[in-house]
Amino acid sequence: MAVPKRKTTPSKRDMRRANHDKVTPVQVVACPNCGEAALPHRACGACGFYKGRKAKAVKATTA
């Protein structure tokens, strides 16, 4: 059975992981209505606005 002759060096291991195993940060945009961070192309989680109109019901905030 084919078996690796040498242990993979930390360098080789990290070079492999640097590409296809990398974690990309979540893209966020500032909500044009309330300024909160919001996911693009989605109704704002904080104020419920999307494309300049009320899109999603949001619980009334106390304080």
Next chain:
Amino acid sequence: MRHKKAGRQFGRDTSSRRAMLRNLTANLITHERIETTDAKAKELRRVAERLITKATRLGKVAYTAQSELSAADKARRLHAERLVSSYVPRFGVKADGTKVDVVEKVMLDLSKRFEGRPGGYTRIIKLGNRRGDNAPMVYIEFIDAAPVTDKQAPEEPAAAVTAEPTTAASASAETASTASSGETASNE
């Protein structure tokens, strides 16, 4: 291979998938706006819009009174009505408990609202991913549905319940209402 086979399977058999889609359709027609997963909404769009088109295609025949229709128009209307009722459950219940005749709403209300519009009766608004399974959730709504209002209700019943055992019902109701109105004012 799945090549050119349109539509999603949802990991269900035909019967279960059909049942799900007809229930979603009835719920959309009843409530005008429903929250569901992105994939289900996109599939629902195909199904629901085709159903409504059966009514809109009749034009005025769909919603004018039976007594003013010719025999031929009555037959066309009856046929469309039967096509619609063969797909959706007859009645839906709204959040306030009122019963809605789904078939009647398609024929009398939606056909008038969407008359002359070549499809595209619904809008999908993405809401973000669901906690639990990370499924992308959306609202699917009729394009002329009433605008969304914020949830105010949960505060007042909670205040009323805590206040009632100690003080008189009328007094607590007054304090609750003034308290809540003060809160909303300070929020704005």
